[in-house]
Amino acid sequence: MMANKKPFTSAIIGTLVALSIIALVLSLVKVEDVTLPPTVKYGMVFDAGSSHTSLFVYEWDSDKENDTGVVSQTLSCDVQGPGISSYAYDPPRAGDSLRECLDKALKVVPAAKQRDVPAYLGATAGMRLLREQNSSVADQVLAEVTKTMQEYPVDFKGARILTGEEEGAYGWITINYLLDSFTEFSPKAHTWLRPEVANIFGALDLGGASTQISFVPEGSVLNQNEASKFTLYGYNYNIYTHSYLCYGQNEMLKRLAKELIVASAPSTRVCHPCYPKGYNETVRLSAFRASPCTDRSDARLPAGDSTVTLEGRGNASGCLAAVRELFNFSACGQSRDCTFDGVYQPPLRGQFIAFSAFYYNFKFLNLTEGQPLATAREAIEQLCTRSWEDLSSSYPKEDPKRLPKYCANANYILTLLLDAYKFNETSWKNIFFQMKAGSADVGWTLGYMLNLTNMIPAEAPTRVKGHMPSLWAAAITFIILTLVLGLTALLLLLWM
Numbered sequence: 001m002m003a004n005k006k007p008f009t010s011a012i013i014g015t016l017v018a019l020s021i022i023a024l025v026l027s028l029v030k031v032e033d034v035t036l037p038p039t040v041k042y043g044m045v046f047d048a049g050s051s052h053t054s055l056f057v058y059e060w061d062s063d064k065e066n067d068t069g070v071v072s073q074t075l076s077c078d079v080q081g082p083g084i085s086s087y088a089y090d091p092p093r094a095g096d097s098l099r100e101c102l103d104k105a106l107k108v109v110p111a112a113k114q115r116d117v118p119a120y121l122g123a124t125a126g127m128r129l130l131r132e133q134n135s136s137v138a139d140q141v142l143a144e145v146t147k148t149m150q151e152y153p154v155d156f157k158g159a160r161i162l163t164g165e166e167e168g169a170y171g172w173i174t175i176n177y178l179l180d181s182f183t184e185f186s187p188k189a190h191t192w193l194r195p196e197v198a199n200i201f202g203a204l205d206l207g208g209a210s211t212q213i214s215f216v217p218e219g220s221v222l223n224q225n226e227a228s229k230f231t232l233y234g235y236n237y238n239i240y241t242h243s244y245l246c247y248g249q250n251e252m253l254k255r256l257a258k259e260l261i262v263a264s265a266p267s268t269r270v271c272h273p274c275y276p277k278g279y280n281e282t283v284r285l286s287a288f289r290a291s292p293c294t295d296r297s298d299a300r301l302p303a304g305d306s307t308v309t310l311e312g313r314g315n316a317s318g319c320l321a322a323v324r325e326l327f328n329f330s331a332c333g334q335s336r337d338c339t340f341d342g343v344y345q346p347p348l349r350g351q352f353i354a355f356s357a358f359y360y361n362f363k364f365l366n367l368t369e370g371q372p373l374a375t376a377r378e379a380i381e382q383l384c385t386r387s388w389e390d391l392s393s394s395y396p397k398e399d400p401k402r403l404p405k406y407c408a409n410a411n412y413i414l415t416l417l418l419d420a421y422k423f424n425e426t427s428w429k430n431i432f433f434q435m436k437a438g439s440a441d442v443g444w445t446l447g448y449m450l451n452l453t454n455m456i457p458a459e460a461p462t463r464v465k466g467h468m469p470s471l472w473a474a475a476i477t478f479i480i481l482t483l484v485l486g487l488t489a490l491l492l493l494l495w496m
């Protein structure tokens with residue numbers, strides 16, 4: 001009997017051993033697959049603002065394109081010099097200004113992947129204003145930045161001027177993407193859940209030449225000009241977004257100076273309530289004719305190109321009053337759903353992230369820690385009354401061009417948020433002044449790239465985050481392997 005069994009046993013054992021080896025090899029291959037580095041992809045976006053340009057490089061795992069929260073910021077680079085619209089008189093320099101940051105970006109992207117990097121340039125209000133003044137010059141500037149970007153080994157996807165509404169909407173997408181408010185994976189339910197709509201953040205953006213507000217309003221009735229519709233991860237969003245051109249902080253300061261000059265014309269010495277006492281600024285009248293925000297063929301502006309000296313008065317209440325004059329609140333009449341200049345806005349809803357210049361000015365004032373409105377008012381009033389001598393010696397490291405402007409900027413922010421947008425003591429608590437979410441900067445660039453690379457699908461995600469498919473495969477192979485080995489052992493025991 002034993003003699004008969006032996007060849008048979010050997011054959012079975014041989015087969016089983018062979019099977020086990022195959023299974024082992026298969027499982028090892030799968031295990032290796034799981035631990036391999038994921039396929040990282042990169043994308044880059046230039047934010048060409050009115051006063052400066054920044055480059056952002058993002059990276060993500062391409063296996064997880066349709067999941068959330070996977071894009072991270074690899075690099076941010078500040079372009080030296082002013083915004084590209086400032087090179088209207090020498091457009092090629094606008095292109096050259098980008099080189100340093102492009103070189104830096106190529107250092108963080110592996111050479112093999114550079115040709116696949118989608119590269120965008122989006123210009124905002126500074127270029128919108130230049131286009132208004134002279135569209136052929138604006139086109140030349142865009143052509144020059146295009147030429148430069150095309151010289152680099154990246155997948156250049158275009159340089160264009162964003163509309164104010166796009167700028168607002170993409171900022172809103174960025175914030176909610178980074179804060180995971182669109183969709184989140186529930187490990188318990190093993191599915192994607194939609195977070196409460198009430199947890200979606202609004203976006204408040206203050207730039208040099210324009211300012212944007214974007215949020216999901218309570219009602220669905222909207223002035224269609226101000227509405228943006230998105231379908232993200234299977235849900236529809238109707239957001240209200242408005243961009244105010246000429247209401248960025250630099251254009252606001254210019255408009256303020258012009259109003260003060262006009263009010264005391266033809267005097268060449270003009271009191272400026274927002275500048276600190278002891279601080280003088282000399283301006284040329286031609287500077288006001290250079291921007292559509294301050295010109296509009298204003299007949300009240302003294303003729304010629306004389307200079308005017310603005311003398312700081314450090315008058316906090318005078319500053320707030322002068323800033324308020326830049327808004328036409330009476331144009332709203334009795335309407336509550338109106339900010340100023342007759343612009344429609346539904347009632348505010350939910351929490352807001354206030355970034356860019358909202359953040360930088362309040363950061364200087366130490367007001368980004370959720371202080372109540374009364375504290376903010378007090379800090380701003382105090383700052384406004386400090387003399388130039390006091391300020392410049394207290395903040396020796398601060399840019400001396402920026403330092404005298406914080407008072408005007410802060411009063412402008414208060415007026416915009418309270419009188420125009422209609423935040424009050426209570427809803428003030430819903431504003432979070434911050435510039436980062438996770439390790440990424442808040443701005444429109446990420447939202448822009450996410451949309452243009454189709455990384456936020458209209459449909460709900462179906463796949464689970466991580467490498468579950470390979471993990472499952474590995475697990476199944478292991479189970480087969482264990483079963484085969486167990487069986488082998490059992491058979492050996494029975495037959496021998």
Ligand SMILES: *[C@@H]1O[C@H](CO)[C@@H](O)[C@H](O)[C@H]1NC(C)=O
Binds near residue numbers: 133137
């Ligand atoms: C625009 O700028 C170009 C070049 O500086 C100039 O030749 C042209 O006349 C300008 N056009 C307008 C409408 O100002």
Ligand SMILES: *[C@@H]1O[C@H](CO)[C@@H](O)[C@H](O)[C@H]1NC(C)=O
Binds near residue numbers: 280309311
């Ligand atoms: C500012 O200008 C006024 C008059 O134009 C002058 O009296 C004053 O000394 C100037 N202050 C500074 C700091 O230059």
Ligand SMILES: *[C@@H]1O[C@H](CO)[C@@H](O)[C@H](O)[C@H]1NC(C)=O
Binds near residue numbers: 273315
């Ligand atoms: C500050 O400005 C207000 C309004 O312009 C004015 O009434 C007030 O007299 C000024 N205060 C000082 C101290 O100059």
Ligand SMILES: *[C@@H]1O[C@H](CO)[C@@H](O)[C@H](O)[C@H]1NC(C)=O
Binds near residue numbers: 328330331342
């Ligand atoms: C404010 O707007 C109203 C209505 O559009 C207009 O009649 C009024 O002249 C404006 N006021 C100023 C100061 O521009």
Ligand SMILES: *[C@@H]1O[C@H](CO)[C@@H](O)[C@H](O)[C@H]1NC(C)=O
Binds near residue numbers: 364365366
């Ligand atoms: C903000 O706080 C820092 C440190 O706490 C302080 O040095 C600075 O003077 C404060 N700035 C203002 C404007 O109060």
Ligand SMILES: *[C@@H]1O[C@H](CO)[C@@H](O)[C@H](O)[C@H]1NC(C)=O
Binds near residue numbers: 348427
């Ligand atoms: C503040 O505004 C909210 C609406 O955003 C309103 O419900 C609330 O009554 C207001 N509070 C005060 C004190 O006015």
Ligand SMILES: *[C@@H]1O[C@H](CO)[C@@H](O)[C@H](O)[C@H]1NC(C)=O
Binds near residue numbers: 229
């Ligand atoms: C996103 O990009 C697509 C083109 O890919 C465009 O049709 C769509 O309007 C964009 N969405 C938004 C919100 O701008």
Ligand SMILES: *[C@@H]1O[C@H](CO)[C@@H](O)[C@H](O)[C@H]1NC(C)=O
Binds near residue numbers: 063066458459
């Ligand atoms: C992501 O979604 C788009 C459609 O929204 C689909 O075409 C694409 O294949 C998806 N990508 C992955 C990796 O699932």
